[in-house]
Amino acid sequence: MCGFAGFLVSDGNQFRPRDVLVDRATAMSERITHRGPDDAGIWIDESVQIALAFRRLAIVDLTPAGHQPMESKSGRFVITFNGEIYNFRELRADLEGSGNSAAFRGHSDTEVLLTAIEQWGVCEALRKCVGMFALAVWDRKQHCLHLARDRFGEKPLYYGCSGGTLLFGSELKSLRTHPAFVNEIDRDSLALFMRHGYIPAPRSIHRGIKKLVPGEILTVRPDDVATGDLPTAAPYWSVRDAYEHARANPFRGSSEDAVGEVDGVLRRTIRQQMVADVPVGAFLSGGIDSSLVVALMQSESTRPVKTFSIGFHEAAFNEAHHAKDVARHLGTDHTELYVSPQECREVIPRLPEIYDEPFADSSQIPTCLVSELARRHVTVSLSGDGGDEMFGGYTRYHYLQRFWNSVSWLPSRARKGAGRLVAGIPAFRSPKSGSIGRKIYWAGRVLAVDSFEQAYRTAVSIWRDTAETVINSQDDLGAFAPDKVFNRGSLLRRMMLIDAVSYLPDDILVKVDRATMSVSLESRAPLLDHRLAEFTLRLPDSLLLREGRSKWLMRQILDRYVPQSLIDRPKMGFGVPVGAWLTGPLRGWAENLLDEQRLQRGGYLNHRVVRAAWTEHLSGTRDYSSQIWNVLMFQAWLEQVAAEAGAFNRAA
Numbered sequence: 001m002c003g004f005a006g007f008l009v010s011d012g013n014q015f016r017p018r019d020v021l022v023d024r025a026t027a028m029s030e031r032i033t034h035r036g037p038d039d040a041g042i043w044i045d046e047s048v049q050i051a052l053a054f055r056r057l058a059i060v061d062l063t064p065a066g067h068q069p070m071e072s073k074s075g076r077f078v079i080t081f082n083g084e085i086y087n088f089r090e091l092r093a094d095l096e097g098s099g100n101s102a103a104f105r106g107h108s109d110t111e112v113l114l115t116a117i118e119q120w121g122v123c124e125a126l127r128k129c130v131g132m133f134a135l136a137v138w139d140r141k142q143h144c145l146h147l148a149r150d151r152f153g154e155k156p157l158y159y160g161c162s163g164g165t166l167l168f169g170s171e172l173k174s175l176r177t178h179p180a181f182v183n184e185i186d187r188d189s190l191a192l193f194m195r196h197g198y199i200p201a202p203r204s205i206h207r208g209i210k211k212l213v214p215g216e217i218l219t220v221r222p223d224d225v226a227t228g229d230l231p232t233a234a235p236y237w238s239v240r241d242a243y244e245h246a247r248a249n250p251f252r253g254s255s256e257d258a259v260g261e262v263d264g265v266l267r268r269t270i271r272q273q274m275v276a277d278v279p280v281g282a283f284l285s286g287g288i289d290s291s292l293v294v295a296l297m298q299s300e301s302t303r304p305v306k307t308f309s310i311g312f313h314e315a316a317f318n319e320a321h322h323a324k325d326v327a328r329h330l331g332t333d334h335t336e337l338y339v340s341p342q343e344c345r346e347v348i349p350r351l352p353e354i355y356d357e358p359f360a361d362s363s364q365i366p367t368c369l370v371s372e373l374a375r376r377h378v379t380v381s382l383s384g385d386g387g388d389e390m391f392g393g394y395t396r397y398h399y400l401q402r403f404w405n406s407v408s409w410l411p412s413r414a415r416k417g418a419g420r421l422v423a424g425i426p427a428f429r430s431p432k433s434g435s436i437g438r439k440i441y442w443a444g445r446v447l448a449v450d451s452f453e454q455a456y457r458t459a460v461s462i463w464r465d466t467a468e469t470v471i472n473s474q475d476d477l478g479a480f481a482p483d484k485v486f487n488r489g490s491l492l493r494r495m496m497l498i499d500a501v502s503y504l505p506d507d508i509l510v511k512v513d514r515a516t517m518s519v520s521l522e523s524r525a526p527l528l529d530h531r532l533a534e535f536t537l538r539l540p541d542s543l544l545l546r547e548g549r550s551k552w553l554m555r556q557i558l559d560r561y562v563p564q565s566l567i568d569r570p571k572m573g574f575g576v577p578v579g580a581w582l583t584g585p586l587r588g589w590a591e592n593l594l595d596e597q598r599l600q601r602g603g604y605l606n607h608r609v610v611r612a613a614w615t616e617h618l619s620g621t622r623d624y625s626s627q628i629w630n631v632l633m634f635q636a637w638l639e640q641v642a643a644e645a646g647a648f649n650r651a652a
Helices: 018-030 086-096 109-120 120-127 173-177 187-196 224-227 239-248 256-275 286-301 320-330 343-344 349-355 364-375 387-391 395-407 412-423 431-447 452-459 491-501 504-517 530-536 552-558 576-582 588-594 596-602 606-618 625-651
Strands: 002-009 041-044 048-058 077-085 131-139 144-149 158-160 165-169 218-220 280-283 304-314 335-337 380-382 522-524
Touching: 002 018, 002 131, 002 173, 002 224, 018 041, 018 048, 018 173, 018 431, 048 077, 048 452, 077 109, 077 387, 109 120, 109 131, 120 320, 120 395, 120 491, 158 173, 158 187, 165 224, 173 625, 187 504, 187 522, 187 625, 218 343, 239 491, 239 522, 239 530, 256 552, 280 286, 280 364, 280 504, 286 320, 286 380, 286 387, 286 552, 304 364, 304 576, 335 364, 343 349, 349 364, 349 504, 349 625, 364 504, 387 491, 387 504, 387 530, 395 431, 395 452, 395 491, 412 431, 431 452, 452 491, 491 504, 504 522, 576 625, 588 625, 596 606, 596 625
Parallel strands: 280 304, 280 380, 304 335, 380 522
Antiparallel strands: 002 048, 002 165, 041 048, 077 131, 131 144, 144 218, 158 165
């Protein structure tokens, strides 16, 4: 796991000497030292005005043979690569069988990937790879730069043109150090953030800067940079294509056959993901996903697997005792840390720096804490991320599917009118209405839309009327990434697939990547192996959701290793009591960021809307904790970026 940054200049201005290119690349690299504290490297071609900068967290092949940027044997390709290729040994054997044995100087997966690119080309090489990655490859023969990202988006990659310069890198903070960067906030992206709590790809918070969509390759030439008109990225793999193939080739075996197949694929995946030249462990919450990953790790290991969990003294948020019971049963070397509310709150001022653009999933706080705990003992930690999206685990899947099936017979006008009426009743919006009142209010909001896809998006929205909340912005509910919306197949599949291309890469995986890399820890997600995903897409819904129980198939596998009594309990998530903190110990901090004059000076958020929500939350009239947390994370990020820009300007 590592980080990289770089730039390609083609603005027709004065030629930049090598020392200028080196200084700028060095500055970009130093901003992401946390992603790779073990080594650093810079590659410059001043004749083309390109620079590649790299920070290394050494995982496989700790010797200098794994140093980057790395040149291919012929010298044609130069690569900076962030991630892991889990099947690199198999790929190396294939390459050596093709006469490439002399090409290898060490045993890193980077060298295998680079040789594969030289042998098969970028697109075909990535199709053969199993792993998580983001990369930049300069082709010295064709004079073009290839940027690519893994299939599910485990690793980040930002890019964009500014002033005749293409900037790219693992984190925005690298791009912001370059003099060509224009620090302009995209208000439409901000509106999306207020709705979701994250900014979906390909957008970023900065106008002109994008995230590369998972599973895509972008090829850029200097002429593209000169005009500022970048080509369209091309997919080498997509969830949509995998789903269409699965629909044409459904699984015909028995449920026992499916359980055996998934067990076998997961075992192979976990064996590959346990390979490292540094200590490896796992996050363990005691839930189905992480318990299954740890159970299979332990079955493949001759020594106790190191496992880690965070505990809370508040019973409503604590799963540590469940994790401890699972660890004891499996015989892992378990470490748990109970943290106080004060320790949780001390993480909050660091969040804007860690997450780099506005991000408001409050489980980021315990994720940061468990990452810090694990890093004291290991350099790599496996997780259960992706289990909900791959195996139908979210409670909302069952509830919304059942609800929509019960109301879809109503005429559209009647359904929408009833929804608006129900959602407009103040009593249902109050925290005092209890869970039943909140469900009724939620149902009203979901009813008042045109389609099931809009219903699902509404169900998971935080701020609903974002155009009213964000000044001079647009966020059209009906135009939710049309190329990503799946409107074929069962309702369950449609929800899972929408999450797989939005919530998973842009919330869950961002949360884990930034938290782990902030402490130089590599996280791996075996449940996101694309071979596993391609198989589960072929399965009938009855193997995922059965009799109201989610993850039925995963439970069958886990039953082989862990007693049901240790696992069967309501899903808790990984949260913290933000709502209570905002009316208690965090109130002063929040009041400062939500000051009316401060909001007005910023000019991004409608101060009347925000202040009204804050007032209602404080009074207990409505629970606006999620909406307010979004605002606070944006305001805190805005303050951080302003301070960063001031420091940069003073240094310049």
